[in-house]
Amino acid sequence: MKALTGNEHFYFDDMPTPHLLLDFWAWSSSDLLKGTLRGSLAEFIVATAIGEDITQMHEDRLPYDLSMPRGGETCRIEVKSSAYINAGAKEGLSTISFDIAPSRRDELGKKVLEESAARRASDVYVFCLFTCKDREAANPLILDDWSFIVVPTPTLDWSCGGQKSITLRSLLRLRVANVDYGNLGPAVEAAYDASKCIRDYIQNLPPPPRFLVFFNVCVVWAALEWAALSLVWY
Numbered sequence: 001m002k003a004l005t006g007n008e009h010f011y012f013d014d015m016p017t018p019h020l021l022l023d024f025w026a027w028s029s030s031d032l033l034k035g036t037l038r039g040s041l042a043e044f045i046v047a048t049a050i051g052e053d054i055t056q057m058h059e060d061r062l063p064y065d066l067s068m069p070r071g072g073e074t075c076r077i078e079v080k081s082s083a084y085i086n087a088g089a090k091e092g093l094s095t096i097s098f099d100i101a102p103s104r105r106d107e108l109g110k111k112v113l114e115e116s117a118a119r120r121a122s123d124v125y126v127f128c129l130f131t132c133k134d135r136e137a138a139n140p141l142i143l144d145d146w147s148f149i150v151v152p153t154p155t156l157d158w159s160c161g162g163q164k165s166i167t168l169r170s171l172l173r174l175r176v177a178n179v180d181y182g183n184l185g186p187a188v189e190a191a192y193d194a195s196k197c198i199r200d201y202i203q204n205l206p207p208p209p210r211f212l213v214f215f216n217v218c219v220v221w222a223a224l225e226w227a228a229l230s231l232v233w234y
Contacts, residue, residue, distance in 0.1 A: 003055050032140040033087040033130075041140055042081035042128035046148075049184040050077070065122065068188065075192040078122035078153075082168075083130035085138050098127050098171065100156055101164035118162070124191045125151045126184070127171060143181040150177040150187040152195035154202075 006022030032041055043066065047054055050068045066077040080100070084093040102118040127149040132138045139145070149171055159174055160166060172178065177187040 031087050033083065033085060033138065035086065038083060038130065038140065039079075039081045042146075043079045045128065045143065045146065045181070046077065046079050046126050046184065046188075049148075049181060050188055051185065068192075070189060070192050073196075075124060075188070076122040077124050077126055077188065078120070079126050079128060081128040081130070083140075084133045085130070085135050093133055096129060096168035097165050098168075099164065100125070100160060100166050102162055120153050120157060122153050123195045124188055125153055125156060126188065127151070129168070146181060148179050148181065148184045148187070150179065150184070150191045152191045152198065154195055154198040 004021055006020060006025060008021040009016035010019045010021075011017065029037055032038060044054070047066055050066065052066060052068065066079060068075045068077060080098045082094070082096045082098055084096065086094050100120070102120050129147045129149065130138075130140055130145060131147050132142075132145045151171070151174065155174055155176070156166075177191065179187045
């Protein structure tokens with residue numbers, strides 16, 4: 001399905017009215033600091049950085065999930081956003097945290113009933129932070145005011161387990177890539193390569209004797225550290 005341009009008219013009695021779809025977008029979607037709208041904007045920004053075709057609709061894609069071709073495979077990206085300034089909060093700055101809860105939805109978006117089946121299905125997380133703290137000057141369209149924290153999903157799995165949210169401070173302690181818009185695409189590629197390396201290593205591990213379990217955990221943790229070092233450090 002081709003994306004709409006905004007120049008489409010509303011029709012009544014088989015005749016175009018003076019009102020355009022663009023008028024509706026401006027009326028309903030001008031406050032880019034609203035939570036859900038900011039989330040969609042962050043997803044769009046990431047999509048442009050990784051070179052996704054933004055002229056096409058993706059009806060089978062879940063909200064805040066993107067994909068990027070990488071070496072003949074597909075990198076699955078989950079996008080989260082936060083901001084110090086939020087619509088509706090007239091004073092003060094918001095505490096920064098991000099949702100990292102494992103999902104109970106399968107790849108088709110249907111509910112998985114078993115709690116044990118919950119997982120983080122993506123390869124890479126991109127946490128988008130709108131860093132502006134001046135409410136009068138805040139403009140989410142200025143990409144220089146965004147910071148992008150890119151994390152291989154296995155890093156979250158090993159460091160956070162089933163944790164449902166993470167603060168900015170805790171996130172930065174994971175030795176992750178903290179980049180600007182211009183370096184976002186390469187950072188996502190590096191995080192995917194690290195994610196694949198870690199998962200390939202884990203899948204190829206033979207079932208260890210009990211006395212080697214601790215050793216293998218240490219080896220995997222070392223692999224996570226190596227993967228983090230391969231990214232652009234904050």
